Amino acid sequence: MKKQFIAGNWKMNLTLNKARDLAKSICEGLADSNTVDVGIFPPFVYLKDICDILQSSNVFVGAQNMSMEKSGAFTGEISGEMLRDIGCTHVIIGHSERRTIFKETDHIINSKIKSALLNGLCPILCVGESQKERDTGKTDEVVDGQLSGSLENLTSEQVKGLTIAYEPVWAIGTGKTATPDQANEVHACIRNIIRKKYDNSTAQSVRIQYGGSVNSNNAKELLGQLEIDGALVGGASLDPDSFLDIVSGAVRHA
Numbered sequence: 001m002k003k004q005f006i007a008g009n010w011k012m013n014l015t016l017n018k019a020r021d022l023a024k025s026i027c028e029g030l031a032d033s034n035t036v037d038v039g040i041f042p043p044f045v046y047l048k049d050i051c052d053i054l055q056s057s058n059v060f061v062g063a064q065n066m067s068m069e070k071s072g073a074f075t076g077e078i079s080g081e082m083l084r085d086i087g088c089t090h091v092i093i094g095h096s097e098r099r100t101i102f103k104e105t106d107h108i109i110n111s112k113i114k115s116a117l118l119n120g121l122c123p124i125l126c127v128g129e130s131q132k133e134r135d136t137g138k139t140d141e142v143v144d145g146q147l148s149g150s151l152e153n154l155t156s157e158q159v160k161g162l163t164i165a166y167e168p169v170w171a172i173g174t175g176k177t178a179t180p181d182q183a184n185e186v187h188a189c190i191r192n193i194i195r196k197k198y199d200n201s202t203a204q205s206v207r208i209q210y211g212g213s214v215n216s217n218n219a220k221e222l223l224g225q226l227e228i229d230g231a232l233v234g235g236a237s238l239d240p241d242s243f244l245d246i247v248s249g250a251v252r253h254a
């Protein structure tokens with residue numbers, strides 16, 4: 001049985017006090033439920049506080065990005081070792097905003113994943129097509145290219161520990177969600193790509209989240225799809241009631 005994994009990407013939002021309150025509300029709302037994995041991804045500067053608040057809870061804390069470098073003269077960067085040192089367990093890598101605004105390539109994303117794994121962090125690798133790529137029938141090809149580049153030279157054991165987030169760029173922050181069928185179809189394609197590159201057990205082990213305007217109204221149906229193992233939630237993760245509603249819509253798949 002695979003547990004669903006619901007992750008909240010807070011992006012560049014909140015003040016320290018609001019971030020602390022949100023973390024506490026999520027933790028209290030979950031009580032000691034452990035049927036779903038839940039993780040939150042606050043901005044870097046709040047991570048240590050949130051890690052301390054959630055230390056003895058079952059909520060994972062992770063970063064929204066990290067450096068591919070180990071240490072040294074990289075002004076403004078944060079390493080995997082630093083994240084691990086303050087208590088993070090996860091890191092989002094290759095979010096579409098990093099790919100488009102900060103020009104991160106699959107090669108950079110591949111180096112970041114390797115560095116995360118070396119530091120004992122569990123990466124959430126984001127992939128997904130633009131509206132134009134979907135309209136021209138290129139979704140599968142785009143996702144295949146992103147996975148090939150991002151997973152280069154990773155072993156099947158390493159890939160088994162990853163979470164992949166399918167996030168169609170046209171659905172992120174737009175209020176436009178992929179239909180459950182559309183999302184399920186691309187998830188099945190991603191699993192097939194992993195099966196071809198590795199093997200069936202790797203394809204079955206890797207968790208694939210859907211991300212893109214997930215909210216408390218659409219989560220249950222999306223999460224009920226066979227190939228969907230969780231959600232990466234942006235906007236709706238900033239409201240504790242919405243986020244907890246999404247968590248309660250998560251089900252287990254065999």
Ligand code: PEP
Nearest residue numbers: 172173211212213234235
């Ligand atoms: C995201 O930031 O990964 C995301 C999916 O955002 P939203 O839920 O706001 O579309």
